Amino acid sequence: MTITQILDRAVTEQGFPGMVAEVRDGGQRWFGSAGVAEVGTDRERLAQEQFRVGSITKTFTATVILQLAAEYVLSLDDTVEKWLPGLIRGNGHDGNRITIRHLLSHRSGLFAFTLDEDMLRRYSSPELLAHRFDRWTPEELVKISLAHKPDFEPGQGFAYSNTNFVLSGLIIERATGMTYNDVIELRILRPLKLTSTYLANRETELRGPHTHSYSRLTLQEADALAHDVTELDATYGFATGELISTTGDLAVFLGELLGGRLLPPAQLDEMLTMTPVPDGTWLDGYSYGLGLSSFELPCGTTVFGHGGMITGNWSYLYGTRDGSRVAVTNVNGDWNCPPLDLFPEVLDAAFRPAA
Template sequence: MNTPASTPANLIVPGQADVQHLLQDAVTEQGYPGVILGVGDGTQQWFAAEGVADTATGSTRTADEQFRVGSITKTFTATLVLQLAAEHKLSLDDTVEQWLPGLVQGNGHDGSKITIRQLLNHTSGIFAYTLDSGMLERYWSPKLLEHRFDNPTPEDLVKIAVSNPADFEPGQSWGYSNTNFVLAAMIVEKADGVSFAEAIDRRIARPLNLSGTYAPGTETGFRGPHGSAYSRLMIPDADAPVHDVTEQSPAWAFGVGELVSTAADLNLFLAALLKGCLLPAAQMEEMFTMTPVPDGKWLDGYSYGLGISSVTLPSGITVYGHGGMITGTWSYLYGTRDGDLVTVQNVNGDWGMPPVGLFIDILDAAFRPAA
């Protein structure tokens, strides 16, 4: 078990032995190069790692290494929107058309009927641009190697979405769509008068002293110490070649899955959010108004609020947060509703599609009440 000396390991985790076995199995049985778990209670933390950060050097994974967090970005984006709502710079009842005139139109899409709230809770009915046939070919197949440095604009991504038929009438169903959060991030820029990256830095990263957290935009590398990310290019065969995809442009995941962060930073962010340090009470109530996700629509057994989800663990504890995937990595960030116990997990390989069972087992062991 790798527990870096630079990270305090003085938090008592009742299920620590089970956690260690699960982390070991992630490497030895499921073939991930490396896996990390950070558990924090606001004042103390426990960090554990198995495997390696880089298969070439054999370097150890650490709590301060940067990695791409995938859709955990959505919780950050929703927090920005709700902060702007609290400042009366926008309303959750505003329509997309009010902020982005003419952008969401065609094939059953009508931005004048879609509210910002419906973007954040995935009831807009807007087609997910990541499910477009061209996007699937470019980013979810071996052709990724030809396209991982492409830099589509947010407008490009929305145009791809509305070139497909809408999934349903706004407010009439639920459907996880990455397009929702591209639009939400674009509205943040309009309402705040700064770039999405600056809004993340000024409103969240700097106030919380998250020194390893930022929105990279079209940057293909990292600004600090980091591990490597590995992909089988969506080939399900366990013997498929593994490619180093550490260097890539996350422009195709604007506001959706682009953020870079660290285990230590993510635990601090989620604890602050859950404790009400980032949002006033009214916006917290909006964010945590949870609706059960219909079976087969996303992750069965989960509920979704505004950019945040919840799930009840086998032990009976309900946790709140978000998972995330971007090429080369999977992550999971969840905590108790009071923010007194939060965890972050990451594997630096993108197979498993997704490894939710592994993450849930680790969560359950880490959050298990002491006997």
Template sequence: MTDTTPHTPGPTTGPASADGSGRAPIPVRVQEVLDRAVAEQGFPGYSVQIRQGERSSFGAAGFADTGSGRERLPQERFRIGSTTKTFAAILLLRLEAEGVLSLDDTVETWLPDLVRGNGNDGRSITLEQLLSMTSGLFNYVLDEDILVRFNGPGFLEHRFDSFTPEELVRTALAHPPEHSPGQGWNYCNTGYFLAGMIIERATGQTFARQVEQHLARPLGLTSTYVPGEEKDIPGTHARHYSRLYASAPDAPVYDVTELNASAAWAAGGMVSSTTDLNHFFAALLRGDLLPPAQQARMFTTAPTPEGKWLPIPDTTYGLGMSSLTLAGGDTVWGMGGAINGSFCFTYGTRDGGLVISQSINCDWGNPIGAFAELLDTALRSPSLRPKGI
């Protein structure tokens, strides 16, 4: 029997910093990156939380709410977009470690007759290829009808539309594959919808309950959850602002905090905080969340084709995990995410000793460039730079 019990997120607190405040001072040059990004790119607010071992520091510029002038806070919630993929990948890898399934299984094994038509064949696609984005499946978010609904003015009319995973998978399957399974790489949310469906089929529980039971609750991630049909973000949260992807700097700004995240679900629908994300990624990077075999598989990455993912050179992708090499030569590991009105980025050193989570509460400008600059600045700061790199 499938578990359909709704999830109720906990209060907006999380793993505490050493002094309990989350507000130890950040390096001056890191604060300068925040201030400059807000001033030059017009971001409403930009926050960063830096975790060194068990110590945390927090910095911000701009506002969580431009109407009230409320400042950004370390415990505030926001939508994390594709960082959701890391949670989904871990759940599938844990099921492999438990012997419930194998990443070498085909999609057909778990979802019979679903992935068929237009050259798509679930009998030839493995679960690992779903996570590594090498399945070749069309990314449903690029479907013309979906683009009309969620980009530009159409988003204001359709942001509360509800979708089932099956609907969006069928949308993807109306298109031929981008390439044969395992013979290329394309950023693909469809694969993570299928992964979420397989997690539910294999466990008899919802994806939301699996995240709560196996990751959020054991780690004390009290601001981290998978929304259901609710449109609001409960508790302390940043307002999310959008120009509907218009490029003009004077384009109207809309508050799009409330939306139905079912169109993103296991590929990008979760909510979290910088506090929780730092705690989660530190545990993952240390090797606390997966057995060694699955950890190694998750972190086995391949270069991403130029122009097909982050506009940063020297990026690689594994299974819900990526690495990028910064301008200063340091390599960091983690994941980023974007959804209407929100960008976030959480990356750290390979041993998890230093993890940095960033959030910008809008969807314009060059957030990824700002994130990369801040990471590079932080790792070059004497007070933060880990020994040995």
């Protein structure tokens, strides 16, 4: 099945408003779309449109941490307590026992604040519409996590936790003396000329041409109403999910990262040192490194990158180990949570040897 056919089926069979995919292979670029950018119109989804990329933000965060490690500003074996003294303490937590490496590899044991009962009510229930403009500080998000006991002792397990990357963003700010947004701009966006990519911070609207984003408010019925949630306050994402970008900018970023043009070899090797995710946990079947995951496609190709979900969007960004071929895909709806069959199907078509 071709990528175009898969995109069409996502709209006609799974009910997504629209889906896009972009594949870059050396100097060649292919873009395809199906459906619409805005329900109730015939406006096609286009390559230049922006969308919220969710947890793909984590790879940007990890890249900056590894750059700082290469510059000896910090070490991956530094403790959270060293950089954020007193923040991780009480209720079974000890920042002296959690390292930056634990954060980037999801092995800290810190509870995911997004799984807190109140946060699930705000963002993963029909109450979303009343809470999508709630504003948060990173410290408030960490406090929610610390109200829960650790999932396990640091380094003794794996649990995908957005708390890890909120802390990583705070460490970046403490280590550089700059805001997280400014550091990402200075170290990644400007050097790569990613002119359509930025961090939302407190902006609730997207700056440039963009797709609209839709949510069924976690209702499972196929005919559940899809609500336009394009405008929202993304401060609950911070360094774990706040980024806005395009397929083209994301493809450039991952190609440059995997191609060794953002990190020295030693740090890139650290990032790409993968450990299989334990059976029965989130991302079962994947492996995780430092802010980057990998899995093997049915065609036999192992790809490296990250997925991302935020209210109204699902995205995947993966490439070959050397970054020579990269594929990006996004749906502007947040149901079928997540579409873990749909996206690998697109990637498999993109990375087949004859593609």
